Amino acid sequence: MVDRIGQRVVCAVLAGDTDPFTEKSLEIEFEVSRTAVREAIKALSAKGLVETRQKIGVRSRRSSEWNLFDRDVLRWVLADGHNPVAVTQLIEVRRLIEPQAACFAAERRSDEEALAIEAAARRMHEKANDLAKFNDADMAFHVALFAATQNDYLICLGRSISGALLGAFEISASSSERAIASAAKHLRVAAAVLARDGAAASAAMMAIIDQSSSDLAMGLGSRRNGPD
Known part of the structure; x- marks a missing residue:
């Protein structure tokens, strides 16, 4: 129920519809108790x-007030493939943050952190034919990279971004061939981090984001157009 209501709210707001609705209407539609409806609304809040x-009901909030780093919210935003602005904004945030984070990681990482980054990149390569495990390794890579920056604000931001990234990964990594290409780029970042080469790590991370942008656009296009 949370998933269905959440996607409905997102689609309505993006279409310009912010009319309030009532808990009673949801009770009737989903044939559930008032308690179940309130728990769903609490989760969406x-x-x-x-x-x-009071006296109005449940009001949808503006998209600028949403937690866009939440995995579910990002999935709902991207669900129908008709929101290129969201894709552009996500890529912009990644371009601003991740190359510098990779540079910091290369310059500041411990040996254990460097090995964790490398291990996650290697798992991505090994699991290229299993996209669920590939995506898990991809997220682990980015979490490990942010952890190696030794910057508490970036580490916290990395945890927030990781959920949004996983939602994007599930759309963009649509074939083993593209997964292999992505893993190779992640291995280049890992190699630069191991070599403590901040500039190379930053450039390699930008290459990842460039590919991700292309893959995400392709994945969304496939969802929008449907199967041939």
């Missing part, structure tokens, strides 16, 4: 999607 107002 925590994601920044809705708020409850």
Whole structure:
């Protein structure tokens, strides 16, 4: 129920519809108790999607108020393939943050952190034919990279971004061939981090983001156009 209501709210707001709705209407539609509806609304409120107002009902919030780093919210935003602005904004954030994070990781990492980054990149290569495990390794790579920056703000931001990235990974890594190409780029970042070469790590990370941008656009295009 949370998933269905969340996607409905996102689609409605992006289409310009912010009309409030009532808990009673959801009870009737989903044939559930008031308690179940309130738990669903509570979950969506925590994601920044809705708020409850007395005498008004449940009001959808503006997209700028959503927790866009939440994995579910990003998935709902990208679900129908008709929101190129969200894709552009996500890539912009990645371009601003991740290359510098890779540079810091290369310059500041411990030996254990460098090995964790390398191990995650190697798992990506090994699991290229299993996209679920590939995506898990991809997320582990980015979490490990942010951890190696030795910057508490970036580490916290990395944890927030990781959920959003996983939602994007599930759309963009659509074939083993593209997964292999992505893994190779992640291995280049890992090699630069091991070599303590900040400039090379930053450039290699930018190459990852460039490919991710292309893959995400392709994945969204496939969802929008449907199967041939």
